[in-house]
Amino acid sequence: MNIAPSNDPAAPQDAPGVPVATVAGTGDNAARAAAPGAVADSRTADVSTTLNAWFLANARDLPWRREGFGAWGILVSEFMLQQTPVKRVIPRLQEWLARWPTPADLAAVPPSEAVRAWSSLGYPRRALWLHAAAVQITEQHGGVVPSDIDALLALTGIGDYTARAVAAFAYGHRHPVVDTNTRRVIARAVAGAGEPAPPSRGRDLEAMGALLPGSALEAALFNAAIMELGAVVCTSRSPHCDICPIRDDCAWRAADYPEFTGTRKTVQKKFAGSDRQVRGLIMAELRSTHRAVTEAEIASLWPEAAQLQRALHSLVADGLAVDSPDGYTLPDGMS
DNA sequence: CACGCGTGGCC
């Protein structure tokens, strides 16, 4: 996301293909000019105005918010951030972009290299999907990350959130972007519920759309601002209501923090002893070498043979492991 | 729509 909290008064507007990087300086001015005193008296300001001003003053300095980070960098960051914490993503992202500065660079290497570089980010299917998306971008879009939501949705591994995030943060387009943080903030501040109901594309987009400022500039900023609030202030377990910029506008606080009563999102299954753990063990073994891993070596990874075979076969089905004459390898893209 | 999918940090 190219909205930096730094100043850049001379920045150009969001012409097509130009990152919103520039929103920082101009957005700051616009926000303050539009609603003087917004920070001092949040009760009289729109939530978007208040949050945008707060964001400009308090946003974390993250790599993808730097000016000129580029649509490819933003796309890669969004893939990595799918269910993986910011702190763990940052070093991998820097390495990744240094090695593959364009989609064509990634498309030119076998998927095995992407899976290896993904390292321990988790959910290695995402590495495969990112590689596939790079091939599609190279072959179908002239190596340029698309800016159109439908074109982005057609890429492997890109769903509704990522498509909208790229369109809004890399290209400055005015779309509601809804992630888990956004959903939680809206559930609390607007609906007065302790946590959001399970995701519903239609409802979520409508709720965010109702809050979205009219200008593309302010909208892109607000999409990022509400996510940031959910990530650092209005957190899932122990929200920091004492420092929240919209505490006086918050329906949840006004109702004295009622407990959540609706349908909770499905609880994550226990990891220890799960197929996911076994898959992880196998993948770590495959990543650790450039030669084929034998059946015997795989067998040594887990005591229960049936579960091991189930995990191994599922990895083959996913394209993360390939059955070769000498054993199993990462996908080399030759088959 | 509910589920399966890695990994590790945090309280």
Place this chain on the structure above:
DNA sequence: TGGCCAAGCGT
């Protein structure tokens, strides 16, 4: 200690 959680996606 161990359950909960983290900028989702595909099926």
